[in-house]
Amino acid sequence: MDGGRRGRAENGRPDGERDWPLSSLLGRLGPADRDHLLTLGTRVPYPADQVLMWEAERTDHVLILLHGLVKVTGHADDDREALLAVRMRGDLLGELAALDGQPRSATVTTCGPVVTQTVTRADFLACLRDRPRIAHAVNQSVVAKLRAANTHRVNFIGCDAATRLARVLHHLAMTYGERDGDDSAVIRWPITQPELATLAGASEPSVQKALRRLREEGVVATGYRSVRVEGLARLRSIAYPDP
Numbered sequence: 001m002d003g004g005r006r007g008r009a010e011n012g013r014p015d016g017e018r019d020w021p022l023s024s025l026l027g028r029l030g031p032a033d034r035d036h037l038l039t040l041g042t043r044v045p046y047p048a049d050q051v052l053m054w055e056a057e058r059t060d061h062v063l064i065l066l067h068g069l070v071k072v073t074g075h076a077d078d079d080r081e082a083l084l085a086v087r088m089r090g091d092l093l094g095e096l097a098a099l100d101g102q103p104r105s106a107t108v109t110t111c112g113p114v115v116t117q118t119v120t121r122a123d124f125l126a127c128l129r130d131r132p133r134i135a136h137a138v139n140q141s142v143v144a145k146l147r148a149a150n151t152h153r154v155n156f157i158g159c160d161a162a163t164r165l166a167r168v169l170h171h172l173a174m175t176y177g178e179r180d181g182d183d184s185a186v187i188r189w190p191i192t193q194p195e196l197a198t199l200a201g202a203s204e205p206s207v208q209k210a211l212r213r214l215r216e217e218g219v220v221a222t223g224y225r226s227v228r229v230e231g232l233a234r235l236r237s238i239a240y241p242d243p
Contacts, residue, residue, distance in 0.1 A: 020090040024088065024090025025141045026090035030133065033137070036127070037117075037134060038064070041064075043066070043118075044116055045114070046110050046114045046116065047110070050114070052070065052093070054104060055073075055103075058104075061094060061118055061119060061120050062093065062094045062118075064092055065088065065089050065091045066089055067089055068115065069086060069087065069189050070111060071191075072087060073106060081194070083191070083196075086172065086175075086176055087108075093108055094108070095142065098124050111189030161200060162206075162238070163238065163239060166214070166239035168200045169239075172191070172227075173229045177229065184231070186226055186228045187228075187229075193211065
């Protein structure tokens with residue numbers, strides 16, 4: 001997209017009329033504040049598998065994700081890459097480095113084609129200073145990410161690898177998947193078994209075994225750059241069994 005199309009969504013509708021996810025930064029804002037935020041910076045399209053930010057690099061701009069999905073990864077002490085989170089349209093990326101001036105805490109990579117609004121640190125901080133409601137929404141967004149990370153850790157206490165994997169897949173399907181009928185959804189972006197293992201806090205062999213069992217039972221089907229959940233209700237019963 002170029003500057004002449006600023007203010008227009010990818011489907012031709014004005015950005016202010018888009019159905020932004022309520023949990024995202026743009027979904028938390030009213031129309032006036034959202035429109036103001038989207039006048040800042042430059043709109044840039046990216047292809048699949050493009051790194052938008054590198055862990056430890058010293059850049060301080062922020063990105064507003066307008067279209068597509070990205071994955072957030074980091075390196076563990078043994079240098080293994082760990083999938084930390086997935087972000088969707090409406091989300092803010094890179095705000096920590098913009099707020100504290102420290103190096104990037106993670107790497108951000110596109111999962112399929114993506115469109116972002118790139119905003120300089122100076123413009124972002126000025127916006128927070130001049131628009132209290134936007135500043136409040138950014139604070140809410142940061143806190144929500146921290147709460148989600150804590151909930152993720154707590155939910156895995158006492159669970160075996162198969163249950164943790166089921167919870168990860170159910171969350172990804174319900175949050176980022178495309179619904180296909182009443183009881184199925186498709187996750188249309190590449191997620192590797194090592195990434196599933198890091199999200200589930202399990203070893204790769206354990207995840208491979210659990211994933212094979214889910215496939216054999218017809219709960220999920222894996223394809224090229226996608227995972228299809230054939231039975232959301234069945235997957236939920238595995239992820240959250242009755243006591």
